[in-house]
Amino acid sequence: MATFVLVPGAWLGAWVWEDTARALRERGHTALPLTLTGLAERAEEGGPRTDLDTHIADLTGFVEERGLREVTLVAHSYAAAPVTGAAGRLGDRLERVVYLDSAPFALGMRMLDLVPPEAAQELRERVAARGDGRLPMPPFAELSRSGSVDGLDEDQRAALYARATPQPFGTYTQRLGGPVEPAPGVDRVLVACRDFQGLLDSGVPMLAHLDAAPWRRFDLPTGHWPMLSAPAALADALHTAVS
Numbered sequence: 001m002a003t004f005v006l007v008p009g010a011w012l013g014a015w016v017w018e019d020t021a022r023a024l025r026e027r028g029h030t031a032l033p034l035t036l037t038g039l040a041e042r043a044e045e046g047g048p049r050t051d052l053d054t055h056i057a058d059l060t061g062f063v064e065e066r067g068l069r070e071v072t073l074v075a076h077s078y079a080a081a082p083v084t085g086a087a088g089r090l091g092d093r094l095e096r097v098v099y100l101d102s103a104p105f106a107l108g109m110r111m112l113d114l115v116p117p118e119a120a121q122e123l124r125e126r127v128a129a130r131g132d133g134r135l136p137m138p139p140f141a142e143l144s145r146s147g148s149v150d151g152l153d154e155d156q157r158a159a160l161y162a163r164a165t166p167q168p169f170g171t172y173t174q175r176l177g178g179p180v181e182p183a184p185g186v187d188r189v190l191v192a193c194r195d196f197q198g199l200l201d202s203g204v205p206m207l208a209h210l211d212a213a214p215w216r217r218f219d220l221p222t223g224h225w226p227m228l229s230a231p232a233a234l235a236d237a238l239h240t241a242v243s
Contacts, residue, residue: 013040
């Protein structure tokens with residue numbers, strides 16, 4: 001059976017993995033969700049100096065301090081950035097990396113690179129308006145335009161927004177430093193939700209390598225938060241990926 005370390009995306013904590021973690025444990029796996037610095041129950045630990053390196057250190061420390069081996073790191077959304085950094089540092093402790101509705105970051109890349117310049121400037125303005133160096137979660141009306149909330153009922157949407165924590169913006173502005181390549185032989189898995197499937201199938205050049213060996217791809221017919229909208233199906237995909 002596998003040891004999963006489940007890493008939430010922006011604005012979220014370990015709580016978002018509860019149902020998926022339970023389903024994985026029922027299948028005999030070890031499932032360890034974690035909360036990154038500055039988020040959820042660790043909100044008070046974050047500050048202006050919380051950045052991408054902070055979250056990479058969270059991950060490597062979590063694995064090393066617990067003496068974990070043969071780890072499967074699961075990166076949802078934003079977590080692709082710190083997971084890519086941690087994967088390059090964990091050596092033979094890492095057996096597999098799973099990118100959930102996300103993709104590995106290249107050396108020197110940052111979260112702000114994923115949006116057009118005008119959108120990046122808007123995010124900076126939102127952070128400046130708060131005055132605490134944190135990025136609030138966008139309104140659901142904005143998220144809904146991309147289809148990312150597909151599969152979430154009204155109660156789930158309300159709970160997601162109510163429990164979301166403003167993201168330390170240094171995690172978006174800092175560029176990823178090396179090393180970023182996992183050890184040779186580390187298994188590489190992609191789990192794609194509906195919108196990301198469309199990007200992959202359209203042949204976007206920067207994503208083309210994810211549809212070929214050594215990558216293995218699993219698709220889920222739901223929106224961007226499958227740990228809430230389809231936790232059993234997500235657990236099934238992760239179980240199949242490690243079996």
